Amino acid sequence: MSSEFPDDGIFAREFLGVGVAMFRQADGTIAAVRDQCPHRFAPLSRGKCIGDTIECKYHGLRFNGLGECVLNPHGDVIPPNAHIRHFPVEERFGLVWIWMGDPDRADRRKIPDLEFLQQSDYRRTIFNYIFAEYRSDILVDNLVDLSHADYLHVGTFSGGPGEDTQLKVWEEGDAVVAERVQIRAPTPPIAGFLGPYTDSTFLLKWQPGNVLSYSIRMVSSDPALHGEELQQFAHIVTPANHERTHYFMAVTRPLNGRDPPIEARAANQRRVVSEEDGPMLMAVHQQMDGRELMSLNPLVLPTDAASLRIRRVIKRLKKRDSADLVPLS
Amino acid sequence: MSSEFPDDGIFAREFLGVGVAMFRQADGTIAAVRDQCPHRFAPLSRGKCIGDTIECKYHGLRFNGLGECVLNPHGDVIPPNAHIRHFPVEERFGLVWIWMGDPDRADRRKIPDLEFLQQSDYRRTIFNYIFAEYRSDILVDNLVDLSHADYLHVGTFSGGPGEDTQLKVWEEGDAVVAERVQIRAPTPPIAGFLGPYTDSTFLLKWQPGNVLSYSIRMVSSDPALHGEELQQFAHIVTPANHERTHYFMAVTRPLNGRDPPIEARAANQRRVVSEEDGPMLMAVHQQMDGRELMSLNPLVLPTDAASLRIRRVIKRLKKRDSADLVPLS
Amino acid sequence: MSSEFPDDGIFAREFLGVGVAMFRQADGTIAAVRDQCPHRFAPLSRGKCIGDTIECKYHGLRFNGLGECVLNPHGDVIPPNAHIRHFPVEERFGLVWIWMGDPDRADRRKIPDLEFLQQSDYRRTIFNYIFAEYRSDILVDNLVDLSHADYLHVGTFSGGPGEDTQLKVWEEGDAVVAERVQIRAPTPPIAGFLGPYTDSTFLLKWQPGNVLSYSIRMVSSDPALHGEELQQFAHIVTPANHERTHYFMAVTRPLNGRDPPIEARAANQRRVVSEEDGPMLMAVHQQMDGRELMSLNPLVLPTDAASLRIRRVIKRLKKRDSADLVPLS
Numbered sequence: 001m002s003s004e005f006p007d008d009g010i011f012a013r014e015f016l017g018v019g020v021a022m023f024r025q026a027d028g029t030i031a032a033v034r035d036q037c038p039h040r041f042a043p044l045s046r047g048k049c050i051g052d053t054i055e056c057k058y059h060g061l062r063f064n065g066l067g068e069c070v071l072n073p074h075g076d077v078i079p080p081n082a083h084i085r086h087f088p089v090e091e092r093f094g095l096v097w098i099w100m101g102d103p104d105r106a107d108r109r110k111i112p113d114l115e116f117l118q119q120s121d122y123r124r125t126i127f128n129y130i131f132a133e134y135r136s137d138i139l140v141d142n143l144v145d146l147s148h149a150d151y152l153h154v155g156t157f158s159g160g161p162g163e164d165t166q167l168k169v170w171e172e173g174d175a176v177v178a179e180r181v182q183i184r185a186p187t188p189p190i191a192g193f194l195g196p197y198t199d200s201t202f203l204l205k206w207q208p209g210n211v212l213s214y215s216i217r218m219v220s221s222d223p224a225l226h227g228e229e230l231q232q233f234a235h236i237v238t239p240a241n242h243e244r245t246h247y248f249m250a251v252t253r254p255l256n257g258r259d260p261p262i263e264a265r266a267a268n269q270r271r272v273v274s275e276e277d278g279p280m281l282m283a284v285h286q287q288m289d290g291r292e293l294m295s296l297n298p299l300v301l302p303t304d305a306a307s308l309r310i311r312r313v314i315k316r317l318k319k320r321d322s323a324d325l326v327p328l329s
Numbered sequence: 330m331s332s333e334f335p336d337d338g339i340f341a342r343e344f345l346g347v348g349v350a351m352f353r354q355a356d357g358t359i360a361a362v363r364d365q366c367p368h369r370f371a372p373l374s375r376g377k378c379i380g381d382t383i384e385c386k387y388h389g390l391r392f393n394g395l396g397e398c399v400l401n402p403h404g405d406v407i408p409p410n411a412h413i414r415h416f417p418v419e420e421r422f423g424l425v426w427i428w429m430g431d432p433d434r435a436d437r438r439k440i441p442d443l444e445f446l447q448q449s450d451y452r453r454t455i456f457n458y459i460f461a462e463y464r465s466d467i468l469v470d471n472l473v474d475l476s477h478a479d480y481l482h483v484g485t486f487s488g489g490p491g492e493d494t495q496l497k498v499w500e501e502g503d504a505v506v507a508e509r510v511q512i513r514a515p516t517p518p519i520a521g522f523l524g525p526y527t528d529s530t531f532l533l534k535w536q537p538g539n540v541l542s543y544s545i546r547m548v549s550s551d552p553a554l555h556g557e558e559l560q561q562f563a564h565i566v567t568p569a570n571h572e573r574t575h576y577f578m579a580v581t582r583p584l585n586g587r588d589p590p591i592e593a594r595a596a597n598q599r600r601v602v603s604e605e606d607g608p609m610l611m612a613v614h615q616q617m618d619g620r621e622l623m624s625l626n627p628l629v630l631p632t633d634a635a636s637l638r639i640r641r642v643i644k645r646l647k648k649r650d651s652a653d654l655v656p657l658s
Numbered sequence: 659m660s661s662e663f664p665d666d667g668i669f670a671r672e673f674l675g676v677g678v679a680m681f682r683q684a685d686g687t688i689a690a691v692r693d694q695c696p697h698r699f700a701p702l703s704r705g706k707c708i709g710d711t712i713e714c715k716y717h718g719l720r721f722n723g724l725g726e727c728v729l730n731p732h733g734d735v736i737p738p739n740a741h742i743r744h745f746p747v748e749e750r751f752g753l754v755w756i757w758m759g760d761p762d763r764a765d766r767r768k769i770p771d772l773e774f775l776q777q778s779d780y781r782r783t784i785f786n787y788i789f790a791e792y793r794s795d796i797l798v799d800n801l802v803d804l805s806h807a808d809y810l811h812v813g814t815f816s817g818g819p820g821e822d823t824q825l826k827v828w829e830e831g832d833a834v835v836a837e838r839v840q841i842r843a844p845t846p847p848i849a850g851f852l853g854p855y856t857d858s859t860f861l862l863k864w865q866p867g868n869v870l871s872y873s874i875r876m877v878s879s880d881p882a883l884h885g886e887e888l889q890q891f892a893h894i895v896t897p898a899n900h901e902r903t904h905y906f907m908a909v910t911r912p913l914n915g916r917d918p919p920i921e922a923r924a925a926n927q928r929r930v931v932s933e934e935d936g937p938m939l940m941a942v943h944q945q946m947d948g949r950e951l952m953s954l955n956p957l958v959l960p961t962d963a964a965s966l967r968i969r970r971v972i973k974r975l976k977k978r979d980s981a982d983l984v985p986l987s
Contacts, residue, residue: 019945036945037957038956038957039956039957039958039959040799040942040951040956041942041945041946041954041956042938042941042942042945043941043945046937046938046941055809056809057809057810057938058806058809058810058938058942059803059805059806059809059959059961060808060809060819072959073805073808073819074805074959074960074961075959075960075961079957079958079959081957082957141369145388147388147402147403148387148388150389150402151384151385151386151387151388151389152386152387161389161402279375280371280375280386280387283371283372283375284369284370284371284387287348287365287370287371287372288370293369296370298367298368298369298370299366299367299368299408299410299411300368300408301368301388301401301403301404301408302403302404303388303403303404470698474717476717476731476732477716477717479718479731480713480714480715480716480717480718481715481716490718490731608704609700609704609715609716612700612701612704613698613699613700613716616677616694616699616700616701617699622698625699627696627697627698627699628695628696628697628737628739628740629697629737630697630717630730630732630733630737631732631733632717632732632733
């Protein structure tokens with residue numbers, strides 16, 4: 001997330017098992033290089049920024065944002081192999097996107113459209129971040145499965161299961177979309193003004209890079225009660241490595257003068273995710289013990305449709321060799 | 330141990346590397362199932378009991394005490410593979426016994442006779458439990474080796490080595506029995522009324538499932554001093570996994586109106602086991618680094634007779650394929 | 659270090675992955691045996707010294723300083739295989755030296771000459787010890803590379819890089835010597851009396867067993883300013899195992915009545931090593947993830963000359979099969 005970056009100084013984070021050191025350059029763009037000096041393998045993030053370079057704290061070598069060594073204090077020349085990997089970075093929608101693959105193959109057009117998060121005089125968006133101690137695919141499975149809320153989040157996000165629920169899942173290009181309609185479910189606390197029972201429509205879109213956009217519309221099951229509760233948010237899931245995950249959240253709402261401030265809603269979402277999803281997903285992570293879901297021959301339910309379809313899309317993308325794009329922050 | 334079980338709610342414990350969720354049913358019996366939902370591998374013990382079923386906290390599937398799914402809220406049918414392992418359980422002598430093997434091969438008659446622990450108007454038994462951070466065979470070796478007390482427990486269980494010690498070890502069916510007679514040893518603090526020196530007879534019986542019964546009789550080495558100190562207790566050793574062990578203790582005594590209450594004796598035993606055996610056995614566990622004793626080519630002493638004979642019996646039982654019975658609690 | 663040894667009692671430490679139990683004998687010499695009873699693998703250091711023997715706390719077997727079992731309380735004979743490894747030990751220069759190889763091949767003449775540390779009425783030496791949580795070769799590379807001080811230790815040991823620096827490295831027998839001359843560097847805080855700029859000569863000698871002796875002479879770059887700052891110290895690096903390292907330090911100075919006490923200087927060195935080198939070397943250790951430096955194809959700079967030459971000498975010594983000598987304490 002753009003808000004995480006210091007004005008000066010180095011910001012370090014691991015993506016796909018690779019340590020990355022990032023810093024904002026004089027022209028406002030963000031540079032990202034491997035967080036490891038090629039000399040004695042010191043993490044460059046222990047050093048400091050000098051202009052648009054990082055100086056290694058161990059022996060003073062300096063590298064620019066393309067990973068090239070631009071100063072060697074210990075010799076008359078800069079050795080030809082004195083460079084480190086760099087990673088193309090793009091800021092968009094309040095988020096920072098990194099391409100961990102071959103820089104020549106980076107393609108800005110692959111960044112999913114999250115225009116609906118864009119802040120303006122008419123819209124406010126709150127970002128949150130959790131460092132999750134479980135594997136990224138366990139989190140994605142959780143986020144595309146809307147049915148778990150009626151059990152894991154009873155009393156917070158959900159009031160409990162409804163009388164009837166219909167789920168439709170389809171693909172749109174490389175995206176997977178799920179629409180879930182729930183009839184006459186007990187109203188969750190946040191929508192008490194809609195009476196004791198509500199009908200809800202959940203629209204969820206997964207895009208490569210594990211970018212999930214949500215739109216939820218809730219109305220009273222009682223036709224006499226008007227009004228609606230609308231929610232729009234995004235979840236983005238980036239692997240730190242095979243065991244840990246960066247979990248980015250964005251809650252957005254139009255500034256229409258009627259609704260309460262969105263800050264409390266975003267803080268509540270972060271709290272529920274930490275306190276209710278967190279322990280459950282960590283427990284699932286331990287039970288699965290590093291193995292992939294399908295290799296464990298799980299019981300498959302109709303509610304797993306999106307989870308299975310995403311696996312199929314990722315398999316297809318891997319064949320096309322273009323699944324390297326991951327969101328960063 | 331029966332006393333560990335909540336009246337309602339789920340009790341979770343690992344045996345032989347398998348997580349088990351247990352709960353008391355309406356008819357008073359205890360049900361035990363694998364602590365892992367077959368859908369997304371959530372631990373069922375994070376859920377709750379509803380009647381004689383467990384409801385998974387993640388997606389609401391319900392399982393009965395035989396591990397059968399009896400409710401699937403996400404579809405019109407219960408998938409045929411929606412079941413988990415269950416484990417036969419039997420309560421006896423204040424202890425809870427579980428069979429981790431094929432339920433059809435469970436045999437109540439294999440539960441060792443611990444009738445001498447049975448509480449009544451004339452007998453009181455105190456149970457204790459330690460979660461031991463060392464391998465179960467290291468604990469069994471310690472418990473069947475009566476000689477270590479004279480060094481590791483000097484000043485608590487023992488007053489020091491005696492002038493003469495005789496050890497006899499033999500088999501009784503699948504049990505191993507050891508009788509140790511110790512002549513003129515310094516009296517331990519608990520038996521000070523017997524004068525400075527005592528003669529002791531230790532009788533120890535190991536039965537499959539690592540059930541150890543002890544009977545100790547101590548008299549004064551001075552024929553002029555009458556009276557005796559009698560102790561009866563059991564130790565039961567159940568592997569949690571290859572690294573950790575459940576250690577159950579039961580101290581029992583007839584209520585004859587003369588002896589002091591047994592509570593202090595049981596608490597003292599638990600304390601000595603924790604503070605004197607615990608650090609030593611953890612250190613031995615680290616030194617052995619996951620390897621089996623005999624593979625390390627140890628120095629073998631005459632006092633190791635019971636330890637070696639038990640290994641022989643277990644080898645024989647494994648051949649008969651019937652060594653799966655383990656005590657549980 | 660001799661100062662670490664208790665007058666009576668056992669001192670335990672791991673060298674080259676082997677636990678060693680040491681104790682001072684009646685004749686003042688130090689005995690060292692493997693810290694593991696051959697019976698049930700209890701660490702002997704949990705026992706106690708009885709005369710010139712160690713009694714095992716678990717079953718009372720006693721071993722002398724040659725690792726021979728001299729008492730077996732559990733049988734009429736001492737089994738012929740009842741012995742453990744012993745390690746020749748020599749105290750010299752306030753340090754304790756151990757030979758972890760075949761005792762018959764131990765050779766006192768291989769202990770490097772550190773006579774300059776010898777305390778007397780005219781010289782004071784302060785010893786320090788750090789248990790370092792990084793690999794020993796990472797520490798040796800750090801200690802023979804004098805250039806890192808100008809970056810990692812700016813404001814403590816160093817005032818920053820000089821205008822010119824010359825490095826010469828050569829071998830003297832099995833030793834590697836480095837001489838570094840630095841011209842007109844900002845004066846470090848400890849030598850403020852020499853004016854704002856100083857010229858320094860660093861002389862460093864590495865000897866097998868990772869024994870490093872240092873001599874540093876610093877004078878003012880301003881010919882009008884007289885006086886000099888002299889430092890003499892030794893660093894000794896002994897592997898505990900592949901992951902951890904014993905780091906011994908000795909700072910020495912003649913007692914000439916003019917200089918301030920050496921205690922503050924030694925304490926400052928220990929603090930800088932802990933607070934500045936420690937975190938950096940732990941980070942490098944993590945980045946290298948157990949792999950040897952050269953296998954990672956590092957960028958090699960002219961300042962790495964000593965580090966590379968030491969690798970060559972060790973390779974040669976290994977061929978001669980005589981690289982087992984390690985300092986101990």
